Amino acid sequence: LQDIFNKKPFRPAWNYSHPTIAxxxxxxxxxxxxxxxxxxxTTFLWLRLYWYHEFLQWDPAECGGIEKISLPVEDLWAPDIIVYEFIDEDKSQRTPYVYVNHTGRIRYDRMLRVVSxxxxxIFNFPFDVQNCSLTFGPYMHTVKDVRLGLALPIEQISENSKKYLETSGEWELVRIEGSADVLTFGIDEWDIVTFWWPDSVSFKERPILYVVNLLIPSAFLMVIDTMxxxxxxxxxxxxSFKMTLLLGYTVFLLIMNDLLPSTTNGTPLIGxxxxxxxxLMVISLLETVIITNILHHNSVQHSRTPGWVKKLVLKYIAKIICYRLPMAQPEPNCKMLFLFPNFLGKEQQKEPGLIKQQCSYTQDLLWISEDIRAIRSYLELHYRExxxxxxxxxxxxxxxxxxxxxxxxxxxxxxxxxSSLWCA
Known part of the structure; x- marks a missing residue:
């Protein structure tokens, strides 16, 4: 094995015109x-890589029936498979060993923390479905040196990922689709395996957190504003109630602002x-201000309702919205008939003393009549207002x-x- 370890810098192929299959x-x-x-x-992957090492082949019958051994990965040549979307320093934990079977097939398992x-x-947040691409391929070796393909069917990769991701945080895997392709750059070509749209790694958020903490409280506040x-x-x-409700909704938005996604590319639908x-709450408050002004219009000006307003509102608009008008109240009859009896009869005129007493009574009745007329004028003005x-x-x-x-x-x-936009 030491001779093989010494050949680590070289691709393990007897014939260099034949590419290594990975x-x-x-x-x-x-x-x-x-x-x-x-x-x-940022995702966490369990990556499994297979390739053939033509220098590591033996007959199990001549080696005590041993068909598989483990060797240090640092002592063997490995294809330089990377994730093209990777944009951060590789902080993944290294796996020190690989498995090699008697046919020269090597299996290398490693954990990969991908920052891509x-x-x-975010438009449909929190009901959005994200489609992100993960492209695996060699960094330096072209198709003349390394040919890349899938070790498992796409369906199996998707099912395995769903099984392990279903209890992982707020994200839910929708599907994984992919295809093998050839990347051309200038005169060189690289074999790549790409998982992208429409062949993509699609995942979505579990929206229950945002529905409970954002949408339902907001809907409750809107129901209260409507009621x-x-x-x-x-x-x-x-x-006063509407202003308090508007203030409470503003504070709610300030508190929940950290839960909303932010990006310069657009505004989410939830925003x-x-x-x-x-x-709508502001419009509702403005409507209340307008109606309050109309209702208290008479308290300041004491003016009669314009005829066209009265006809338009009470006759046409009330009929359109099926508003039941109250029965008209009868106007109070403030007219009074003041009768002054003729106290001075023919028989009474013969008595001067009686005549003086009747004149006094008549003067008192005139004063009372003036007071009653003033009360009548006040009542008529009051009823008119x-x-x-x-x-x-x-x-x-x-x-x-x-x-x-x-x-x-x-x-x-x-x-x-x-609702239709979120459900689309």
Whole structure:
């Protein structure tokens, strides 16, 4: 064996015109990390490499029936198989030995921590499926020296990886597909085995973490904001409640910002979802401000509702949205008939004393009549203002109901669109 060890710098072939056959297979054991900002994928592989060493062949019958031995990997020639997407220092743990059988076939198993570049798509986060390529091939040896192929069928590689990756973190392996190809650069050609799109290593995140911590709380806050429309529109509690809810949603987004992926290539759909939800809450608050202004319009100006507004809102819009208008209240009858009896009868005029007493009574009745007329004027003005206020409140209620239905329609359409985009 020492003679063979001394020939380590040379490719183990009796005829150098014949290339060395090498085959690879791997098992994707874990996805260690995904950095969307730098577009880097870190995976952990169990790599298995086979090749033939034509100098290491023997007859087991002449060697005590020994068919397989282990030898130090540092003492034998090995093909320079690398991962072309590798962009970091190789910090993988080295395996010190290889197995060699009597036919000269060598099996080299090693653990490989691959830090590779990958075009990560985050638009459908957390329901996205990542398709990353892993290209295995020699660094220096061309097809004249080393021919590369698969040691196992692609289906077997995919099944083995799924079996070990199914309990590994938040990532779930979808499929592994690949093909053998020839890489041409100038006049040289290299044999490579590539796992890429459409032949790719596809994996996706298990979204339950983000659904529970992000989507469901956001949906609950939107439901609460929608139900807040059932608060009395003429009460200031609705505006205060909506402002508190908007503040709480903003704090929620600040806390959950670290869970969202960030990249300069685009914005994930979940970020758009949160932004639109925040915009809807702002629109809901603006709607409350507008309705509050309409409802309190009469408290400042005490003006009559314009006829065209009253006709448009109470006649057409109320009918379109099926709003049931309250029964019209009868106007109070403040008209009073003041009758002054003729205290001075013919018989009574004959008595001067009685006549003085009746004049005193008449003067008192005139004063009372003036007071009653003032009360009547005040009551008429009060009832007129109340009628104006009732009309403005009724118009505000109809418009509030209309905007609430539009808000519900927009939220329903938005929920359908966002769900279809995530499920596509």
């Amino acid at each position: 085959n690879i297979s791997f098992t994707l054991y874990a996805v260690l990390g995904v950095n969307e900002k730098t577009q880097i994928l 570049s990958c075009n990560l798509g 807040s429309f059932y608060l009395p529109p003429h009460s200031t509690d609705r505006a 758009i979802y949160f932004s639109v939800c925040l915009a 109340k009628e104006f206020e009732r009309e403005w409140i009724l118009i505000g209620s109809v418009l509030d109901s209309l905007l609430y239905r539009i808000y519900l329609l927009f939220i329903s359409v938005y929920a359908i669109v966002i």
